[in-house]
Amino acid sequence: MNKLELISALKKEADISKSEAAKIVQIFFDSMSEALINQERIEIRGLCSFFVKNYKSYVGRNPKTGEKVLINPKRLPFFKCGKELRERVNK
């Protein structure tokens, strides 16, 4: 399923227009992206939660050549599956 298919499914489910559905989906994902960019934790009960981890700069190695490379500081989002989703996927 991609964003367009989600919009169609929402249009049908909520009985709203396609443009409304598109905007709502956009608001939903923009809110999550913004929160992550601000390093906020996201919690969507039953679905998942996200948090952002901070990494300092470190010296890594290119696994192919064994060369040392300096890795710049970075932040990565981490995903944790919600309980309800985990149970439903395993049903």
Place this chain on the structure above:
Amino acid sequence: MHVAQVAPKVSNEIGLTNKKSIETVDNIIEIIKSTLESGEDVLFSGFGEFSILEKNVRKGRNPATGNDMMLPARKVVNFKCSGNLRERISRKD
């Protein structure tokens, strides 16, 4: 961020009632859950991709008791962040 913060934005920007806004946000979450439940991956450009990974049976150990045990085959949900979003998260200071 909490889901409860999304619905007010929906009612402000689109003019749906509060109740309807909460419902539509719940609808999105339910659609995502049932799609993953059916085994289908969910892909949102600019945000990321949720996919189902199949894990095989493996031998594990109860960390509290030290007993050996078999962990059953199971499915887990995996998330891969879009490159674009990852850069935006890293860049902001």
